[in-house]
Amino acid sequence: MAKQSLHITVFGGGNVATHLAKNLLALPNVRLQQIYNRHLNAIKNFEQDTEIIDDLSKLKPVDMFILCLKDDVIVPFSKKLRAFDSLTVHTSGSVAMTDLQTRRKGVLYPFQTFSKDKPDLDFSNIPILIEAENDSDLQLLKNLANRLSKNVQKVDSKQRQALHIAGVFAANFVNYMYRQAAELLQDHQLSFDLVKPLILETAQKIQTLSPAEAQTGPASRGDYKTINKHLDFLKTGSKYDLYQYLSELILKDSERKKI
Amino acid sequence: MAKQSLHITVFGGGNVATHLAKNLLALPNVRLQQIYNRHLNAIKNFEQDTEIIDDLSKLKPVDMFILCLKDDVIVPFSKKLRAFDSLTVHTSGSVAMTDLQTRRKGVLYPFQTFSKDKPDLDFSNIPILIEAENDSDLQLLKNLANRLSKNVQKVDSKQRQALHIAGVFAANFVNYMYRQAAELLQDHQLSFDLVKPLILETAQKIQTLSPAEAQTGPASRGDYKTINKHLDFLKTGSKYDLYQYLSELILKDSERKKI
Numbered sequence: 001m002a003k004q005s006l007h008i009t010v011f012g013g014g015n016v017a018t019h020l021a022k023n024l025l026a027l028p029n030v031r032l033q034q035i036y037n038r039h040l041n042a043i044k045n046f047e048q049d050t051e052i053i054d055d056l057s058k059l060k061p062v063d064m065f066i067l068c069l070k071d072d073v074i075v076p077f078s079k080k081l082r083a084f085d086s087l088t089v090h091t092s093g094s095v096a097m098t099d100l101q102t103r104r105k106g107v108l109y110p111f112q113t114f115s116k117d118k119p120d121l122d123f124s125n126i127p128i129l130i131e132a133e134n135d136s137d138l139q140l141l142k143n144l145a146n147r148l149s150k151n152v153q154k155v156d157s158k159q160r161q162a163l164h165i166a167g168v169f170a171a172n173f174v175n176y177m178y179r180q181a182a183e184l185l186q187d188h189q190l191s192f193d194l195v196k197p198l199i200l201e202t203a204q205k206i207q208t209l210s211p212a213e214a215q216t217g218p219a220s221r222g223d224y225k226t227i228n229k230h231l232d233f234l235k236t237g238s239k240y241d242l243y244q245y246l247s248e249l250i251l252k253d254s255e256r257k258k259i
Numbered sequence: 260m261a262k263q264s265l266h267i268t269v270f271g272g273g274n275v276a277t278h279l280a281k282n283l284l285a286l287p288n289v290r291l292q293q294i295y296n297r298h299l300n301a302i303k304n305f306e307q308d309t310e311i312i313d314d315l316s317k318l319k320p321v322d323m324f325i326l327c328l329k330d331d332v333i334v335p336f337s338k339k340l341r342a343f344d345s346l347t348v349h350t351s352g353s354v355a356m357t358d359l360q361t362r363r364k365g366v367l368y369p370f371q372t373f374s375k376d377k378p379d380l381d382f383s384n385i386p387i388l389i390e391a392e393n394d395s396d397l398q399l400l401k402n403l404a405n406r407l408s409k410n411v412q413k414v415d416s417k418q419r420q421a422l423h424i425a426g427v428f429a430a431n432f433v434n435y436m437y438r439q440a441a442e443l444l445q446d447h448q449l450s451f452d453l454v455k456p457l458i459l460e461t462a463q464k465i466q467t468l469s470p471a472e473a474q475t476g477p478a479s480r481g482d483y484k485t486i487n488k489h490l491d492f493l494k495t496g497s498k499y500d501l502y503q504y505l506s507e508l509i510l511k512d513s514e515r516k517k518i
Binding site: 071072094111112113125126127129151153155158159161162163164165166167168169170171172173174175176177178179180181182184185187188189190192193194195196197198199200201202203204205206207210211212214215216217218219220223225226229230233234238242243245246249250253 | 330331353370371372384385386388410412414417418420421422423424425426427428429430431432433434435436437438439440441443444446447448449451452453454455456457458459460461462463464465466469470471473474475476477478479482484485488489492493497498501502504505508509512
């Protein structure tokens with residue numbers, strides 16, 4: 001049975017808009033009707049593939065508007081779309097669905113980190129979290145999300161927020177740890193390349209083990225001697241404080257496990 | 260030109276000893292002469308491939324003894340090897356080479372995380388950091404290390420310590436961040452699987468970008484509104500404190516960058 005073709009318009013010229021638009025263009029039963037951005041320059045690459053616009057008066061009605069906009073722009077921008085009956089969804093982890101000012105509301109939240117530097121990002125393995133106010137809109141959203149990704153899940157706004165925060169820990173804070181390692185190596189005339197295999201292995205480990213099972217290191221084995229050696233080495237400063245703070249948290253967790 | 264065959268004995272029955280012994284057995288011009296462990300049980304799997312011993316009086320002289328022992332055992336154990344003229348190296352990140360009690364001293368530090376659960380770990384991509392007291396021993400060590408790995412580097416004890424601490428940040432503390440994410444998701448009836456693609460992508464990103472360039476998230480863009488939303492959501496407890504602590508560090512770093 002042939003799937004019905006979905007007509008979609010994407011709003012935005014940033015990373016999410018760009019990657020999403022590319023993935024939508026590659027789908028057989030989806031038609032990327034228009035891409036809107038305040039500045040045409042950011043979406044000029046798409047002019048061969050679809051109609052690019054910077055003027056809301058040119059907007060055509062479609063099945064779904066997808067707002068890939070900055071968090072604080074989403075709500076004010078959605079006011080401008082009140083005249084349309086299209087299902088309007090945003091792609092943010094932290095904006096409540098109900099804050100949208102359109103008649104039909106939803107969220108399509110691709111849970112991944114997006115960089116400009118990566119030209120191609122395949123959505124099929126990216127978890128997509130969806131939310132809509134009513135069942136028929138949820139079906140429409142699910143229909144699109146399932147064409148984009150193998151991993152689609154319905155969540156509520158509270159769960160989406162929890163997931164967003166989990167992402168801050170698992171990506172942003174993790175990257176900050178990578179930075180500490182990089183700085184430490186640079187301070188001692190060592191290449192950051194040395195730590196890259198360890199970083200990959202650490203990320204790969206928890207694909208099959210739980211992070212609690214995968215925890216290793218001086219703090220998790222209660223090895224105060226090594227912890228103190230490391231603190232002596234770091235002497236003082238923000239790396240010393242951070243090492244001490246995190247080691248204490250891990251020591252506490254390990255003791256809790258023993259009880 | 261055929262390489263001269265190296266005779267090696269491995270000491271220990273843990274993860275490092277096991278993986279190293281397996282890799283040594285696979286090398287054409289290396290002979291794993293013996294494996295010693297206090298308990299034969301832990302090294303029984305090797306009895307088809309080499310002589311396994313639990314009695315130091317059976318020890319044969321070889322080119323190199325490799326002590327894959329716990330940090331606090333290395334030095335006292337090395338005293339028992341004083342009668343031998345073999346180059347004796349340990350595999351620890353934090354024990355000083357000069358603490359070894361043997362005549363000839365060195366370090367062969369494979370910089371990776373080792374788990375029992377992974378049956379096979381190919382050393383060829385694992386950085387190996389080496390150190391020896393004199394040039395001829397360094398040559399011998401380099402000779403072996405180059406057969407094991409494509410990535411061999413001479414470091415001093417201070418650099419090795421810095422690398423070890425970098426590893427704590429890039430692996431142990433990183434894994435602790437994964438744990439925070441896992442707990443948060445569990446608290447909201449969400450699967451940890453949702454965050455796995457993000458974790459992999461974050462680790463893959465810094466294979467080509469520097470961690471400073473790869474830093475994203477609310478704190479790195481100075482998005483206080485989202486930070487406060489997240490803190491409101493976490494309410495209190497160790498995740499709240501940790502989120503606030505790390506966000507402040509990242510905010511400070513981003514401001515420093517702007518100046």
